[in-house]
Amino acid sequence: QVQPIESGGGLVQAGGSLRLSCAAFGRVFHTYVMGWFRQAPGKERRFVASISQSGGSTYYADSVKGRFTISRDNAKNTMYLQMNSLKPEDTAVYYCAPAGPIVTIPLPDFRSWGQGTQVTVSS
Secondary structure (H helix, E strand, O other), X not given: OOOOEEEOOEEEEOOOOEEEEEXXXXXXXXXXXXXXXXXXXXXXXXXXXXXXXXXXXXXXXXXXXXXXXXXXXXXXXXXXXXXXXXXXXXOEEEEEEEEOOOOOOEOOOOOOOOOOEEEEEEO
């Protein structure tokens, strides 16, 4: 498997916005449910949001519902995460990965995690 490439992170003040991008998997990108996951220092990686193959269905962790929006462009093999009203507790490294069969969990056989993109929210 080819590693996804995450980008768009940065340092932002609380209340600010960022848009993350994930470029992944080339011609087969459209066959995957895709998800965003994040890992804060000293904590396990956790589900943030996921999106169905067509983009018609989306799923969010309660902690980001109403603030984050996941989307995808299958023609560009790219997924996005628009993050608004950011909070210090959103600080983490954000990763993208294929998800399923449970849409809040990475594919069981997925091992090719990318470098992630760091999001830091200052208070």
